[in-house]
Amino acid sequence: MNVALAQIAPKLGDVEANIEIHLDLLARARKKKAGLVVFPELGLTGYTLKDLVEDVALDPARDPRFRKIVAATKGLSAAVGFVEESPAEKGLFYNAAAFIADGRLVHVHRKVFLPTNGMFEEAKFFAQGREIRTFEAPFGRVGLLICRDFLHYGASYVHFASGADVIVCISAAPGRGVQGGDAFATTRMWELMGEAMSYFSTAFVVYANRVGIEDGVTFAGGSFVFAPGGRRVARAVDLDPDLLVCRIDLSAVREARRAWLFKRDEKPEAIWRSLERIVRASED
Amino acid sequence: MPPKINAGFVEKVLVRFIRDELGKSGARTGLLGLSGGLDSAVCAALAARAVGPENVLGLILPYGQGFPRDVRDAQGLARRLGIRHLTIDIAPQIDAYFAARPKASRIRRGNKMARERMAVLYDHSAAEGGLVLGTSNKTELLIGYGTIHGDMASAINPMGDLYKTQVRELAAHLRIPAAIRRKAPTAGLWPGQTDEGEIGLSYEELDEILYGLVECRKGRKEVVAAGHKPTAVDRVMRLIRGSEFKRRLPPIAKLSPRSVGHDFLHPYDWGK
Numbered sequence: 001m002n003v004a005l006a007q008i009a010p011k012l013g014d015v016e017a018n019i020e021i022h023l024d025l026l027a028r029a030r031k032k033k034a035g036l037v038v039f040p041e042l043g044l045t046g047y048t049l050k051d052l053v054e055d056v057a058l059d060p061a062r063d064p065r066f067r068k069i070v071a072a073t074k075g076l077s078a079a080v081g082f083v084e085e086s087p088a089e090k091g092l093f094y095n096a097a098a099f100i101a102d103g104r105l106v107h108v109h110r111k112v113f114l115p116t117n118g119m120f121e122e123a124k125f126f127a128q129g130r131e132i133r134t135f136e137a138p139f140g141r142v143g144l145l146i147c148r149d150f151l152h153y154g155a156s157y158v159h160f161a162s163g164a165d166v167i168v169c170i171s172a173a174p175g176r177g178v179q180g181g182d183a184f185a186t187t188r189m190w191e192l193m194g195e196a197m198s199y200f201s202t203a204f205v206v207y208a209n210r211v212g213i214e215d216g217v218t219f220a221g222g223s224f225v226f227a228p229g230g231r232r233v234a235r236a237v238d239l240d241p242d243l244l245v246c247r248i249d250l251s252a253v254r255e256a257r258r259a260w261l262f263k264r265d266e267k268p269e270a271i272w273r274s275l276e277r278i279v280r281a282s283e284d
Numbered sequence: 285m286p287p288k289i290n291a292g293f294v295e296k297v298l299v300r301f302i303r304d305e306l307g308k309s310g311a312r313t314g315l316l317g318l319s320g321g322l323d324s325a326v327c328a329a330l331a332a333r334a335v336g337p338e339n340v341l342g343l344i345l346p347y348g349q350g351f352p353r354d355v356r357d358a359q360g361l362a363r364r365l366g367i368r369h370l371t372i373d374i375a376p377q378i379d380a381y382f383a384a385r386p387k388a389s390r391i392r393r394g395n396k397m398a399r400e401r402m403a404v405l406y407d408h409s410a411a412e413g414g415l416v417l418g419t420s421n422k423t424e425l426l427i428g429y430g431t432i433h434g435d436m437a438s439a440i441n442p443m444g445d446l447y448k449t450q451v452r453e454l455a456a457h458l459r460i461p462a463a464i465r466r467k468a469p470t471a472g473l474w475p476g477q478t479d480e481g482e483i484g485l486s487y488e489e490l491d492e493i494l495y496g497l498v499e500c501r502k503g504r505k506e507v508v509a510a511g512h513k514p515t516a517v518d519r520v521m522r523l524i525r526g527s528e529f530k531r532r533l534p535p536i537a538k539l540s541p542r543s544v545g546h547d548f549l550h551p552y553d554w555g556k
Contacts (some may be wrong), residue, residue: 008288012551012553012554012556013551013555045346048551048553049551050549050550050551051548051549051550052550052551052554095447099346175297178289178290178294178297179287179289179290179292181293182290182292182293183293184293211415212304213300213550214551214553215551215552215553216301216440218297218300218301233395237298239297239300254401
């Protein structure tokens with residue numbers, strides 16, 4: 001299967017313009033025979049929304065603009081970042097990722113870990129997601145995460161435990177640290193953690209970050225794909241828009257799990273009991 | 285010292301920042317005051333790379349004839365970069381104002397000049413459909429070494445997250461002429477004034493203290509233990525505390541449930 005990393009610079013607060021960008025890249029990725037197209041976090045809205053959150057929120061099941069994107073996924077899959085407001089939870093706005101496949105909305109992940117410190121203020125404006133679950137995509141089992149979710153390693157563990165073949169992380173990671181090589185220091189961190197997670201999980205790790213600048217903050221790009229066991233399949237450019245299409249062979253998951261028995265020997269029940277004890281103790 | 289920067293990568297980021305902000309605002313020109321010093325030279329070089337030298341306007345705004353070398357350096361730099369430039373003597377405005385206030389201190393006169401330069405820059409930005417590029421570096425911003433609503437005023441500031449010593453590294457990378465790089469830094473508010481003389485610390489030491497306090501979040505004790513005089517550290521801490529007002533919009537007295545500055549919160553790039 002071909003995976004396309006759609007490393008875009010969304011237009012802040014302009015859903016219509018961003019829908020067009022998404023449709024354009026979906027068409028271009030389709031020409032390159034992509035089976036999965038991954039867009040960045042809040043790609044339909046831009047990141048630094050603050051009070052604009054409610055203006056750009058939409059219900060992915062009914063919004064006619066979002067339906068255009070869904071309709072454009074005939075014969076392929078896509079992960080799309082947006083602000084969700086569902087009829088069941090009026091007035092609650094989630095930083096969300098939709099997984100769409102073959103013209104159908106398959107799954108919505110709501111960001112669980114909302115960074116709110118220093119330059120980040122997500123929990124001021126977004127409601128907290130409460131669930132991490134994998135789902136079945138046309139090509140295998142997928143676990144979705146949004147940016148900071150990935151840096152909490154329990155989140156990827158849940159996907160690993162429930163059998164994800166591919167962990168997809170959509171991101172709007174700002175670059176920080178300019179001492180080192182030819183990229184932001186934080187870019188190196190993401191790569192290292194992605195590489196490590198592809199070892200731990202014996203799964204593919206697909207990371208799509210955005211680029212562009214909002215309020216002086218530069219989003220770093222550098223999207224990547226790691227195959228199970230730390231093999232770097234693709235790495236998009238730093239700082240600039242990119243549409244990088246790479247080929248992945250999903251049988252690598254089986255091979256990795258035969259060679260490295262982390263999945264076979266995993267004991268989620270032991271982890272579960274230990275976590276339960278820790279959570280109980282902290283509640284006392 | 286703050287860690288060495290990768291100047292090539294910093295150039296890439298800042299060039300994109302200037303290009304992106306000007307583009308989003310629909311601005312045709314980037315304007316800046318050229319003092320003949322290091323910071324404005326670096327900013328001009330970045331802007332020229334970002335949007336092309338023909339889209340950068342450097343305003344050289346001396347007070348009278350007191351700083352001939354700085355004017356020459358600024359003009360030379362503008363020619364070297366190929367940017368448009370204009371020299372305007374601000375003495376008539378300043379002298380007219382102070383004619384009735386002969387006892388005004390040199391600080392008052394200097395601040396008035398800095399604000400006059402700001403006013404001239406903003407007037408030209410309106411005429412040009414451009415944006416004023418700020419040239420305050422992180423060292424100045426942190427200790428408040430600048431005139432509020434004067435040289436600290438700008439539409440965007442590409443340099444504000446670089447310490448002075450890091451601006452020097454970037455200047456060398458951008459091949460700013462040695463005559464400008466080796467000059468003693470000065471606010472140019474009166475003849476003979478130098479930053480380091482006024483602040484009472486070398487930029488190397490100042491940046492090291494700031495880096496410890498701000499970036500590394502060290503306490504006074506730890507910074508002193510790293511080899512700095514307690515009086516110097518105290519002085520820097522006092523300067524940081526005392527200049528917060530220069531880094532912020534003024535507080536608005538809150539009365540309603542949703543007030544500007546408190547809970548009416550939007551991105552700077554709103555609608556761009």
